[in-house]
Amino acid sequence: MLRSHGQRTTALVLLLGLAGVVRAELVFSSETVLADLYWNNPTSLAVDSAGALHVAYMKQFGTDSNSKEIWYATNRSGAWEHTQITFNSVREEFPNLVLDAADNVHIAFHTGTTTSNLIRYVNNVGGAFGSIIDITGSGYVIVKHAIDSTGRAHFVFMSQRSSGTQDVFYTTYTPGVGVGALTNLSNDAAESWYPHLTIGPDDVVHITYQAGNAFGGPLVYLNNSGGAFQPVFTGVLENVETAIPVVAPNGTVSILYETSNTLRLVDDAGVGVFGPALTLFSGGNPAFYERPAFDPAGRRYIAFVSNVLPNRGVYVVAETSSGFSAPMEVSGVEQSRVGAAVAVGPNGRVHITYQLSGFNQQTQRVFADIFLATAPTAGDLNCDGFVNFADISPFIAALKDMAAYQVAYPECFHSNGDTNFDGLVNFADISPFIALLKQAAQ
Numbered sequence: 001m002l003r004s005h006g007q008r009t010t011a012l013v014l015l016l017g018l019a020g021v022v023r024a025e026l027v028f029s030s031e032t033v034l035a036d037l038y039w040n041n042p043t044s045l046a047v048d049s050a051g052a053l054h055v056a057y058m059k060q061f062g063t064d065s066n067s068k069e070i071w072y073a074t075n076r077s078g079a080w081e082h083t084q085i086t087f088n089s090v091r092e093e094f095p096n097l098v099l100d101a102a103d104n105v106h107i108a109f110h111t112g113t114t115t116s117n118l119i120r121y122v123n124n125v126g127g128a129f130g131s132i133i134d135i136t137g138s139g140y141v142i143v144k145h146a147i148d149s150t151g152r153a154h155f156v157f158m159s160q161r162s163s164g165t166q167d168v169f170y171t172t173y174t175p176g177v178g179v180g181a182l183t184n185l186s187n188d189a190a191e192s193w194y195p196h197l198t199i200g201p202d203d204v205v206h207i208t209y210q211a212g213n214a215f216g217g218p219l220v221y222l223n224n225s226g227g228a229f230q231p232v233f234t235g236v237l238e239n240v241e242t243a244i245p246v247v248a249p250n251g252t253v254s255i256l257y258e259t260s261n262t263l264r265l266v267d268d269a270g271v272g273v274f275g276p277a278l279t280l281f282s283g284g285n286p287a288f289y290e291r292p293a294f295d296p297a298g299r300r301y302i303a304f305v306s307n308v309l310p311n312r313g314v315y316v317v318a319e320t321s322s323g324f325s326a327p328m329e330v331s332g333v334e335q336s337r338v339g340a341a342v343a344v345g346p347n348g349r350v351h352i353t354y355q356l357s358g359f360n361q362q363t364q365r366v367f368a369d370i371f372l373a374t375a376p377t378a379g380d381l382n383c384d385g386f387v388n389f390a391d392i393s394p395f396i397a398a399l400k401d402m403a404a405y406q407v408a409y410p411e412c413f414h415s416n417g418d419t420n421f422d423g424l425v426n427f428a429d430i431s432p433f434i435a436l437l438k439q440a441a442q
């Protein structure tokens with residue numbers, strides 16, 4: 001069991017197109033966020049403009065559904081602080097956490113019983129979490145949400161099969177106004193599953209879901225760029241099991257999806273036409289429910305878990321200047337992993353929360369602990385996402401003249417040359433930088 005703070009794990013990166021050739025590595029330092037013999041899963045992760053982390057998670061005692069509560073944790077003070085959000089004797093599940101432009105925390109989830117769940121929402125605008133707001137009546141589950149530039153919250157979720165035909169629904173919540181109209185986006189005889197939502201820099205809302213059934217079906221992608229939601233053809237003709245829309249800071253749309261135990265990505269070329277699918281992972285039943293993350297240079301990071309052998313593990317795929325890395329194992333621990341989420345801070349550091357499950361013989365109950373893995377960017381002087389020999393020349397330039405280095409590498413607005421984290425780039429950073437290069441060569 002990985003419990004102690006500061007334990008280090010190593011992940012090798014094999015660049016696509018150079019299979020079998022070790023080019024670089026990311027080194028993750030892992031720490032315990034929560035280990036209390038409760039089942040703490042899943043997590044939803046975000047990082048604010050100051051680099052502090054924010055996590056929402058569900059806690060329950062063993063398999064007792066009535067003990068499920070929503071919790072929130074942050075390390076803003078320098079240590080992990082946990083806040084209980086819900087207090088009742090019914091189940092609360094699948095929290096989804098996002099931050100707005102002012103770093104306020106917004107959490108959506110569903111609550112209720114087997115047959116009467118409803119969507120709820122809470123935020124800490126004003127400094128503390130306010131009253132929990134009911135977004136829907138009963139009969140809805142699995143919510144994702146996002147906040148636009150005006151502060152309005154947008155929600156997508158699905159109805160429960162017990163309530164009739166399972167459809168995908170959308171609504172909004174405007175501060176001072178209330179909940180908007182409930183819109184049925186699928187509204188047909190077929191079932192619709194696992195919707196996801198994101199908002200682009202132009203406040204256009206992008207939604208994906210799978211039609212058919214829980215085990216896979218056609219991909220549906222919609223956006224409201226024309227004012228009302230309209231379907232957009234993606235070229236994905238295979239059955240998908242989970243799909244997430246991804247919008248880059250420059251507005252480029254991508255869709256991440258799973259099909260036949262394979263994780264794939266399609267990109268919009270910027271003209272409304274999606275290109276061929278790129279395979280990121282295969283052969284391990286990839287599970288991913290949280291959105292990918294972007295670093296300051298606009299590169300994507302995708303975290304997921306595989307809970308089946310022989311590829312059981314927590315993985316991350318990183319975008320590079322020449323494509324995507326091969327999957328990097330993050331946890332390096334031989335036991336069941338149950339979920340993962342990724343966020344990248346303003347300094348480019350990659351953060352991944354993941355959960356490891358176990359069984360307590362004394363209580364005869366399952367549990368899941370939460371861990372955080374962080375990959376520092378110190379030493380990545382050319383901002384390609386990795387520390388390798390290509391960083392030597394930029395590092396020398398930074399030692400000579402930091403201002404000139406920033407002119408030569410404008411995307412590296414933070415000082416990656418500060419490899420000993422003392423706030424300066426000087427000769428004291430040489431030994432740590434050499435050590436990082438040695439790690440990359442192993």
